[in-house]
Amino acid sequence: MKSIEEALPYYENVLGLKCYNIEVVEDQKVKTAFLKVGDVKIELLEPTSPESPIAKFIEKNNGNGGMHHLAFAVEDGVATALAEAETSGIRLIDKAPRKGAEGLNIAFLHPKSTQGVLTELCEKP
Structure with a gap:
């Protein structure tokens, strides 16, 4: 916005x-x-x-x-979720977690692998 x-x-x-x-x-x-x-x-x-x-x-x-992306809090850490996504054939934007808002680790999955929706994986606070 x-x-x-x-x-x-x-x-x-x-x-x-x-x-x-x-x-x-x-x-x-x-x-x-x-x-x-x-x-x-x-x-x-x-x-x-x-x-x-x-x-x-x-x-x-x-x-x-408009809506830019959906974010999901992940239980076992962003690095683990990225590895699982990559193993499942999901295209990654971020190969490793990075710092996002609230100081939390985040990473993005490519929309070409997620039905057109930019998807964020976010560390649970």
């Missing part, structure tokens, strides 16, 4: 969700905001640079943004 500050009133006032964390992830060139719905987290992403993958995603979608 173009602006987390502009989007938050919808999520908080209309949907009744509470934002519990906003942070900038410098190496990914994004600002993130997290909202919780039961056991599910929603992460809003705002680019902090025109070179950000999120900025490119927004531009590609006529400036409208």
Whole structure:
């Protein structure tokens, strides 16, 4: 999305969700905001640079943004989940975990192997 500050009133006032964390992830060139719905987290992403993958995603979608990816918390660690995915023939974007928002290890699976959906594996907090 173009602006987390502009989007938050919808999520908080209309949907009744509470934002519990906003942070900038410098190496990914994004600002993130997290909202919780039961056991599910929603992460809003705002680019902090025109070179950000999120900025490119927004531009590609006529400036409208939209859902960028799905993330799944993994029980046995991201490295283990990556190895299992690769063994299963899933194409990897990340060959090894890297730091994401909230300081957690993350990695992405290629959408060509996941029915067109960019999929993130995320360490459980």
